[in-house]
Amino acid sequence: MRKSADWMIQLDERILEYVESQGWAMPSMLARERQFPEYEGVISDRCKRLHYCGFLDPIHGEMYDITAEGRLYLQGEIDAAHQPYAKASAVFERWDFPPGWDPGPIRFKL
Numbered sequence: 001m002r003k004s005a006d007w008m009i010q011l012d013e014r015i016l017e018y019v020e021s022q023g024w025a026m027p028s029m030l031a032r033e034r035q036f037p038e039y040e041g042v043i044s045d046r047c048k049r050l051h052y053c054g055f056l057d058p059i060h061g062e063m064y065d066i067t068a069e070g071r072l073y074l075q076g077e078i079d080a081a082h083q084p085y086a087k088a089s090a091v092f093e094r095w096d097f098p099p100g101w102d103p104g105p106i107r108f109k110l
Contacts, residue, residue, distance in 0.1 A: 003079035005053070007086055011038060011046050016055060016074055019066045026062045049086035 002013065014035060019025045027047055031040035047064050050056040055070035072078040 002073065002076050003081065005080035005083065005085070007049070008080055009046070011036075011043070012050055012055075013074075015043065015046055015050060016066060016070050019056065019064055020071060020074060024059055024063055024065045026064070028062070052086045053080065053083040055080075055083070 004013070015025075015030065018030060018033070018035075027040050027044040030036045030043045031038070036043060044062065047056055047062075050070070051058060051064065055067055055073055056064040057067050059065050069078055069083070073080055
């Protein structure tokens, strides 16, 4: 039985299963497949999270291959909760702020 982490969704397992069966995949390929009704951007974000936790490795650009840990997860041998937590600020550059950046006081207009 697979042991997923709290941050994982069903799409993550489908991505891992597909990449394992095909040898490699790109988010654009997955978005064209019938079993992946999600947008390419969503699939790309999930692939980045799976890479951050060690289940996928980028081969070239947006091309991903499954890692040994990813295979062990699919076999139920690894508990994903013990892998690095894939929070958005750690995974996506668009959430990174320069060191020492301070937004100042937050003001809301009502």
